[in-house]
Amino acid sequence: MTGKQTAQGPQHKKDLTRRKVVAAGAGAVAAVGIGGGLALNASAEEPATGASASGSSAGTCYKLTSETTEGPYYIDADKIRRDITEDKEGIPLTLSLKVIDSETCKPVRNAAVDIWHCDALGIYSGYESLSTGGGSAPTDAPSGTPSGTPSGTPTGAPPSGGTGGGGHEEPTDDKRYLRGTWRTDRDGRVTFTTVFPGWYRGRAVHIHTKVHVDGAWTDAGYEGGHTCHTGQFFFVEEAVLASAKVAPYSTSTTERTTLTEDTIYDQSGTTGGLLRLAYDRKHIAKGVHASITVGVDPDETHDGTDDAVQPGASAPASSSS
Template structure:
């Protein structure tokens, strides 16, 4: 499979629902494809296509930020927060930061096909949630933070249960004191998109999952919408 040209499954007619930004949002201002920073875990290559849900046309030059926890459930900036204890997962800024690490965070501008690509690791989980990746899409006037217009969409991406079970058996993910939630047990998953928010995931290696996974999804957004989850001033307030 050519992971640069693979066609995502057809979701272009669906307006992707917004989901909570969560307490671990921060604006790292890191424009980069590889966000792993050497974190241990099963490799994950992601291809996201951002399209206008009204027309199906690619959204070009959008700034797409992603962030997620590491194999043990910790987020950079909050590395000292115990991921085996449930926290208030709804409100931005509800948990004080503990450090200045930036692993597993970064952004890319969508290309002329509306596509962004990231190299990272398959996320682990923290107490009370299924495995997921956060995404924020900002509509810009150009490939420049200073020409940003507005935050149009904030969401979360989930993983097929078969792939997640395999990953969580790997050494880097084992030994937790709390059990993860499956997608169906996570009320955010059921309430906010379910299958439409689940990445299409394939194993890269033929013989072993150790070589990692490739995940892809087409995200349909309203480019004129203003997000209810992250406001423009939040990017200034929660900047590194």
């Protein structure tokens, strides 16, 4: 897949300071295959009207500054697929996204949506030698609060590689697990099959995403166009702590940063990328369904490399991905 981030001369709107990017709860979801004791989370900031969970093109629009850094571990790869699991172990995760125009609330069709994230032990494909995750059978699962005194800045040094603003690192290996791109349908929807991400030093549990528009789908993949959104999705602490009791997450000895300590997440609930989750609270290992509505401005370009807003960061952005 080539040229996804090559701008094709999109006409920018006059008001470039208002980045109209939204991550709003997608409403109630049916978690197929998830048993009793279903746990649903939705942010208090989510409006009662909510984004439509039906096939309707309607949605709730927000005007936010939810762009985030691309991070150093993005790969513009050729993995056009919905199932990005490969052979990685972990709690099954179904990620359902709906992409809408934040001005009109209409679905954005035929967009190319990328997602990528680390595995259950905090390792990124393509960057295994640079990743700071890992595990070697601890005596117990990580506690709700990481070691050290909590502060606005994550404890420990960030993952190596890159400079301020999420400078890109060249891949160090040819692995591409937990990475993929797929096309939004007529309702702006796209669904990925993956595993629940793990954690690594300096960041809360998260998934990266990019949305590309104005390109063309060909036999070779997605060509041309520009990136109108670069963001990250986050998980509530309750679900992360539940995952930490399940292998292979339970074997991790890596220091964990909580959601409130993360310098990228802006603490605004679903409007800042917090996923709505559905899972069996007693048996999270059965699987998790995550959903969110992402509102974008198709006329703007946000590739996450130089104009990303860094919520909560008082200093130049770290290279944490």
